Amino acid sequence: MQKHQYSSEKPRQILLVDDHRLLRAGMRALLDDMPGIAVVGECGDGLEALALVRRKRPDVVLLDVSLPGMNGLEVAAHLSQHHPDVRILILSMHSGPEYVARALNAGAQGYLLKDSAFDELAEALHALFAGRDYLCAAIDGEVVERFLSAGTDSISAAEVLTPRQRQILQLIAEGRGPREIASGLNVSVKTVEAHRAQLMDRLGIYNVPGLVRFAIRVGLVNPET
Amino acid sequence: MQKHQYSSEKPRQILLVDDHRLLRAGMRALLDDMPGIAVVGECGDGLEALALVRRKRPDVVLLDVSLPGMNGLEVAAHLSQHHPDVRILILSMHSGPEYVARALNAGAQGYLLKDSAFDELAEALHALFAGRDYLCAAIDGEVVERFLSAGTDSISAAEVLTPRQRQILQLIAEGRGPREIASGLNVSVKTVEAHRAQLMDRLGIYNVPGLVRFAIRVGLVNPET
DNA sequence: AGGGGTATAGGGGTTTCCCCGATATTCAGT
DNA sequence: ACTGAATATCGGGGAAACCCCTATACCCCT
Numbered sequence: 001m002q003k004h005q006y007s008s009e010k011p012r013q014i015l016l017v018d019d020h021r022l023l024r025a026g027m028r029a030l031l032d033d034m035p036g037i038a039v040v041g042e043c044g045d046g047l048e049a050l051a052l053v054r055r056k057r058p059d060v061v062l063l064d065v066s067l068p069g070m071n072g073l074e075v076a077a078h079l080s081q082h083h084p085d086v087r088i089l090i091l092s093m094h095s096g097p098e099y100v101a102r103a104l105n106a107g108a109q110g111y112l113l114k115d116s117a118f119d120e121l122a123e124a125l126h127a128l129f130a131g132r133d134y135l136c137a138a139i140d141g142e143v144v145e146r147f148l149s150a151g152t153d154s155i156s157a158a159e160v161l162t163p164r165q166r167q168i169l170q171l172i173a174e175g176r177g178p179r180e181i182a183s184g185l186n187v188s189v190k191t192v193e194a195h196r197a198q199l200m201d202r203l204g205i206y207n208v209p210g211l212v213r214f215a216i217r218v219g220l221v222n223p224e225t
Numbered sequence: 226m227q228k229h230q231y232s233s234e235k236p237r238q239i240l241l242v243d244d245h246r247l248l249r250a251g252m253r254a255l256l257d258d259m260p261g262i263a264v265v266g267e268c269g270d271g272l273e274a275l276a277l278v279r280r281k282r283p284d285v286v287l288l289d290v291s292l293p294g295m296n297g298l299e300v301a302a303h304l305s306q307h308h309p310d311v312r313i314l315i316l317s318m319h320s321g322p323e324y325v326a327r328a329l330n331a332g333a334q335g336y337l338l339k340d341s342a343f344d345e346l347a348e349a350l351h352a353l354f355a356g357r358d359y360l361c362a363a364i365d366g367e368v369v370e371r372f373l374s375a376g377t378d379s380i381s382a383a384e385v386l387t388p389r390q391r392q393i394l395q396l397i398a399e400g401r402g403p404r405e406i407a408s409g410l411n412v413s414v415k416t417v418e419a420h421r422a423q424l425m426d427r428l429g430i431y432n433v434p435g436l437v438r439f440a441i442r443v444g445l446v447n448p449e450t
Numbered sequence: 451a452g453g454g455g456t457a458t459a460g461g462g463g464t465t466t467c468c469c470c471g472a473t474a475t476t477c478a479g480t
Numbered sequence: 481a482c483t484g485a486a487t488a489t490c491g492g493g494g495a496a497a498c499c500c501c502t503a504t505a506c507c508c509c510t
Binding site (some may be wrong): 165187188190194 | 455456457458459460461
């Protein structure tokens with residue numbers, strides 16, 4: 001079944017992170033057909049992604065941007081800080097330079113559009129394996145450079161919140177209850193409540209529906225889900 | 226390479242429509258591994274999809290909702306009018322009943338979430354081949370029914386709710402607590418809670434943040450307030 | 451060394467959530 | 481006119497969430 005003609009090197013390990021199972025299945029099918037590559041895990045949310053990276057130590061994480069719980073950019077930031085050896089290939093629908101700049105700023109080494117051709121996926125992966133960076137061909141690197149040098153990473157209005165607070169806010173707005181959030185983050189319910197209270201103070205919003213509306217305004221969550 | 230053990234019947238023809246090349250490539254890889262199925266074409270926009278249907282006469286069109294130019298629902302409506310023999314399987318990220326109802330109303334025979342398991346894809350396709358309809362398991366058919374039987378073509382759904390329920394929903398989404406709502410309407414807190422529970426059943430949404438997101442989707446409240 | 455910001459957590463009282471059942475009204479169908 | 485479904489109104493009760501307080505540990509910064 002497997003081609004794998006020149007099997008001397010051990011396969012590169014890939015972790016697949018995307019919140020759509022069917023898309024993961026599709027990507028997995030594609031990657032399984034590429035020699036020298038092994039998908040060592042997959043998951044659909046950011047927290048699990050971090051746990052899987054710790055366990056599996058993949059060479060490359062193929063990371064979607066929009067994820068429940070903890071978005072892809074936050075995952076990237078965390079990984080690039082705590083697992084600098086793991087290389088990150090962002091998979092996104094957005095070609096806007098501000099998105100790309102934010103991803104690179106968060107520590108990604110590659111940026112690929114979901115509308116990319118299949119060959120670009122292979123190209124991107126091999127670039128990352130070889131230690132090079134990769135930008136999707138459809139993206140203008142110079143424009144991105146300007147965004148990066150302009151220190152434009154602060155696009156979101158939710159910058160007033162700490163990463164933890166933003167994460168809690170996102171989970172609340174997604175409809176997760178304190179119990180679920182606490183167990184997902186391995187902290188006590190009380191801690192979750194404390195974070196909620198603190199971010200409420202930050203925002204001056206003192207009810208849950210208001211938090212949800214705010215999260216939608218700043219793009220932390222998407223009402224269409 | 227191909228399995229295709231019992232090759233008596235000619236393979237079912239599938240047309241793939243999605244605006245993301247990589248996703249198409251992935252789906253193609255998945256479908257190519259299923260016996261008795263042949264992908265006879267793919268494209269990334271609605272107009273080309275119509276042209277391809279005319280040329281290839283597929284059995285089933287696997288149709289993403291968000292497409293450039295002409296969205297998936299418009300494509301579905303056109304196909305079901307001009308090519309009623311071609312069956313339509315919608316592939317969507319949205320699980321909200323109002324989305325499902327709109328898709329079915331546009332003439333789709335199947336509705337699948339991008340977060341569905343791989344097995345559901347096979348199940349859905351075979352259902353359509355056999356002339357049956359298919360709804361993703363994660364979707365509550367009864368709730369969708371209510372949306373369908375209500376004046377469905379009116380985009381601003383929420384018509385499924387009684388005026389009272391709509392009023393309560395709006396107040397909740399504005400951040401008013403049950404007590405405030407009750408006193409404002411001169412009813413007991415228990416009544417307000419009952420209304421909330423009833424409208425939750427209607428919508429198939431069982432948490433407050435989800436209600437808020439729904440209210441925003443249908444324009445009942447405005448996130449910018 | 452101290453101070454501010456952050457993340458963690460418990461105590462305890464209030465409120466909401468969400469299950470159960472109950473009653474009255476209205477409106478449609480036979 | 482009667483039946484039945486849908487709607488609107490309430491209550492009990494327990495689990496959960498909310499929201500006030502305090503408290504620790506850590507890190508960064510001056």
